[in-house]
Amino acid sequence: AQKVTQAQTEISVVEKEDVTLDCVYETRDTTYYLFWYKQPPSGELVFLIRRNSFDEQNEISGRYSWNFQKSTSSFNFTITASQVVDSAVYFCALSEPQGGSEKLVFGKGMKLTVNP
Amino acid sequence: DTEVTQTPKHLVMGMTNKKSLKCEQHMGHRAMYWYKQKAKKPPELMFVYSYEKLSINESVPSRFSPECPNSSLLNLHLHALQPEDSALYLCASRKGRNAYNEQFFGPGTRLTVL
Numbered sequence: 001a002q003k004v005t006q007a008q009t010e011i012s013v014v015e016k017e018d019v020t021l022d023c024v025y026e027t028r029d030t031t032y033y034l035f036w037y038k039q040p041p042s043g044e045l046v047f048l049i050r051r052n053s054f055d056e057q058n059e060i061s062g063r064y065s066w067n068f069q070k071s072t073s074s075f076n077f078t079i080t081a082s083q084v085v086d087s088a089v090y091f092c093a094l095s096e097p098q099g100g101s102e103k104l105v106f107g108k109g110m111k112l113t114v115n116p
Numbered sequence: 117d118t119e120v121t122q123t124p125k126h127l128v129m130g131m132t133n134k135k136s137l138k139c140e141q142h143m144g145h146r147a148m149y150w151y152k153q154k155a156k157k158p159p160e161l162m163f164v165y166s167y168e169k170l171s172i173n174e175s176v177p178s179r180f181s182p183e184c185p186n187s188s189l190l191n192l193h194l195h196a197l198q199p200e201d202s203a204l205y206l207c208a209s210r211k212g213r214n215a216y217n218e219q220f221f222g223p224g225t226r227l228t229v230l
Binding site: 032033035037042043044045046047050052091095096097103104106107108109111 | 156157158159161164172204206208214215216218219220221222223224226
């Protein structure tokens with residue numbers, strides 16, 4: 001069965017601190033896709049990144065970076081030099097091609113508050 | 117246009133009312149979704165339309181009735197709702213059925229049932 005675990009529920013940091021959001025997943029498939037979404041207070045989920053199971057390269061996009069490790073079934077997300085605008089709920093999600101590819105399995109989400 | 121729009125933004129309705137939520141996208145996406153999200157919870161899938169046909173109904177009560185009149189439009193008809201149905205209702209679209217494709221979400225309709 002597919003499962004996504006975000007063990008942290010809330011983190012509060014001061015601006016310019018680095019923060020890492022953890023995501024651990026479970027799946028029986030060898031092919032799968034992992035996503036991170038951001039949900040600011042306005043409500044809309046914003047797609048941040050996708051990673052497929054065959055691509056373990058880490059990725060950096062500006063202040064954001066992602067570390068995907070199949071050996072530990074983790075897909076962690078780091079925000080460097082956090083800003084107040086990063087305050088949001090962040091969801092990690094999993095999608096599989098086999099049986100139910102329409103579905104996204106979400107983690108419970110992690111609320112990040114960045115204080116000035 | 118990479119946007120999913122939803123109307124209305126807010127809706128307050130009584131338990132005997134009939135109302136509809138509307139979702140629209142013009143990205144040519146052929147999969148569209150309705151999610152329900154309660155406070156401090158992840159989105160919970162309700163319905164999936166694929167090529168204008170209902171492909172998934174996650175055992176949603178019949179007081180919620182989805183409709184996909186065309187490939188750009190998705191409606192959710194509401195009737196005889198309960199106070200526990202108060203939530204944020206999110207619409208999403210995706211290019212196709214491939215698990216690789218990300219979903220694009222609308223801003224949601226915040227529904228309050230009195």
